Amino acid sequence: MTLDPPSTVSTTSRRGTATAATRVLGVLTIVMIGWLGVFGLLLSPADRDQGDAVRIMYVHVPSVWLAYLAFIVTALASAVHLFGKSHSMQADRVAGASAEIGVVFMAVTLVTGMLWGRITWGVYWQWDARLTTTALLFISYIGYLAVRGLEGSRSQRARRSAIVGLLAVLEVPLVHWSVRLWRSLHQEATVLGTDLDVSLDGLMLFSLFVGVVAFTLLFLWLLLHRSRVLTMIDLSAETGLDAALAQRRAEGGVTA
Amino acid sequence: MSSVSRLQMVRAVCAKDLRIEQRSKVLTSQIMPFALVTLVLFAFALDGDAILERTAPGLVWLAMLFSSMIIVQRSFAVETADGALDALRVAGADMSAVFWGKCFALIVQLIILEVVLIVGAIVMYGIDLRISGLVLLVTSSISATCGLSAVSTIYAGLASGVRGRESLLPLLVLPVASPVLIGATRAAEAAFGAGGTVVSEGWPWLGLLSVFAVVFSFGGSLVFGPLIDD
Numbered sequence: 001m002t003l004d005p006p007s008t009v010s011t012t013s014r015r016g017t018a019t020a021a022t023r024v025l026g027v028l029t030i031v032m033i034g035w036l037g038v039f040g041l042l043l044s045p046a047d048r049d050q051g052d053a054v055r056i057m058y059v060h061v062p063s064v065w066l067a068y069l070a071f072i073v074t075a076l077a078s079a080v081h082l083f084g085k086s087h088s089m090q091a092d093r094v095a096g097a098s099a100e101i102g103v104v105f106m107a108v109t110l111v112t113g114m115l116w117g118r119i120t121w122g123v124y125w126q127w128d129a130r131l132t133t134t135a136l137l138f139i140s141y142i143g144y145l146a147v148r149g150l151e152g153s154r155s156q157r158a159r160r161s162a163i164v165g166l167l168a169v170l171e172v173p174l175v176h177w178s179v180r181l182w183r184s185l186h187q188e189a190t191v192l193g194t195d196l197d198v199s200l201d202g203l204m205l206f207s208l209f210v211g212v213v214a215f216t217l218l219f220l221w222l223l224l225h226r227s228r229v230l231t232m233i234d235l236s237a238e239t240g241l242d243a244a245l246a247q248r249r250a251e252g253g254v255t256a
Numbered sequence: 257m258s259s260v261s262r263l264q265m266v267r268a269v270c271a272k273d274l275r276i277e278q279r280s281k282v283l284t285s286q287i288m289p290f291a292l293v294t295l296v297l298f299a300f301a302l303d304g305d306a307i308l309e310r311t312a313p314g315l316v317w318l319a320m321l322f323s324s325m326i327i328v329q330r331s332f333a334v335e336t337a338d339g340a341l342d343a344l345r346v347a348g349a350d351m352s353a354v355f356w357g358k359c360f361a362l363i364v365q366l367i368i369l370e371v372v373l374i375v376g377a378i379v380m381y382g383i384d385l386r387i388s389g390l391v392l393l394v395t396s397s398i399s400a401t402c403g404l405s406a407v408s409t410i411y412a413g414l415a416s417g418v419r420g421r422e423s424l425l426p427l428l429v430l431p432v433a434s435p436v437l438i439g440a441t442r443a444a445e446a447a448f449g450a451g452g453t454v455v456s457e458g459w460p461w462l463g464l465l466s467v468f469a470v471v472f473s474f475g476g477s478l479v480f481g482p483l484i485d486d
Contacts (some may be wrong), residue, residue, distance in 0.1 A: 150418045
């Protein structure tokens with residue numbers, strides 16, 4: 001499975017970023033998400049304490065897993081770009097694509113978490129270490145995407161964003177540590193209990209497992225497509241003007 | 257190649273930045289008044305002496321963070337306006353030395369600003385600084401400032417010379433600097449005795465602030481070269 005867009009794209013009128021492999025992956029993803037729906041909504045029981053609200057977890061937990069996975073991939077790809085001998089642009093595009101996916105699913109995590117919190121704790125937000133770190137991480141990666149959008153050459157963009165991607169890795173433990181230390185001095189806020197202290201029965205655990213597998217497949221599928229799209233954008237930026245000029249010349253019957 | 261040692265380079269860059277500041281007087285004529293106005297506005301927003309006394313450490317550090325963004329922007333605006341960074345590169349300057357130089361110059365400016373803000377808070381918010389808290393306040397402020405300067409210098413270097421850097425820099429720096437805000441505020445709270453805290457409660461924060469400063473200053477000296485070098 002290669003990350004390059006199919007070679008047919010530039011030569012034929014068939015536009016797309018799909019290959020046979022991604023189609024199979026896409027179908028698998030859809031099947032797994034269908035399964036998640038069946039297990040999460042129909043087969044798994046309602047929780048004794050939380051009632052049906054527990055079903056939010058089947059989306060929440062896999063999304064947070066996906067988001068962290070995406071940010072780890074971004075950091076690794078950034079390192080490959082920065083320290084690799086060839087300063088691979090492909091690694092840079094994978095980092096960018098992965099961060100975009102991570103930000104989307106971090107948003108899903110925060111929204112589903114807040115909805116669950118409102119039902120279970122009675123509040124949308126709690127200043128505990130995990131929530132606060134997640135929120136700050138979300139904002140940091142929005143910053144990362146902003147850095148990717150900066151002007152400059154592609155190699156400049158790649159290097160800048162690789163460094164920001166790696167600095168974010170330094171940031172996570174420090175932010176988490178500081179917020180934990182901060183909250184440990186304010187005991188009254190933890191009365192609500194932020195630990196997900198749910199005794200999961202077998203079927204619930206299995207539903208969660210289905211969710212994690214489904215979202216991992218979804219991540220791979222999105223990553224392949226998105227990095228191919230980014231490759232095509234870069235290609236079109238490189239060749240777009242030449243192609244347009246050639247086309248205009250051909251229209252006017254002028255040979256270059 | 258060059259006869260200038262790294263240390264001399266650091267000192268030269270730092271002295272240059274401070275000399276520019278001394279001549280332009282932007283810190284004293286614009287940034288300090290801005291920081292003080294922020295303190296006054298906080299007082300308007302949080303009407304009530306008891307609240308102000310309780311929240312003074314947080315307000316001082318918020319005013320500090322916001323003002324520092326302006327100083328940092330400026331510190332790099334003077335470099336990019338005339339292509340001074342490029343000139344430094346042409347001169348074969350070690351970029352990590354440039355990083356340390358700019359970072360130290362920033363630390364000096366931020367510490368001056370902090371003194372003004374803390375005195376302002378003592379006067380306007382009615383906090384009383386105990387002698388026992390003074391050591392904690394000074395050490396925690398210095399480590400917080402080192403961390404803040406390092407982080408700001410890295411990201412300002414990254415955003416220097418690009419359009420829209422004014423709005424990008426806070427977006428990049430503020431989330432990363434949140435441990436500094438938390439640590440410095442809590443330490444200052446203990447030093448001031450705000451909300452019934454005692455001085456000993458403030459010391460654990462010094463650890464956090466120091467680790468932050470060390471991680472980001474060494475990280476910064478490593479990545480600053482590749483960041484600028486393009």
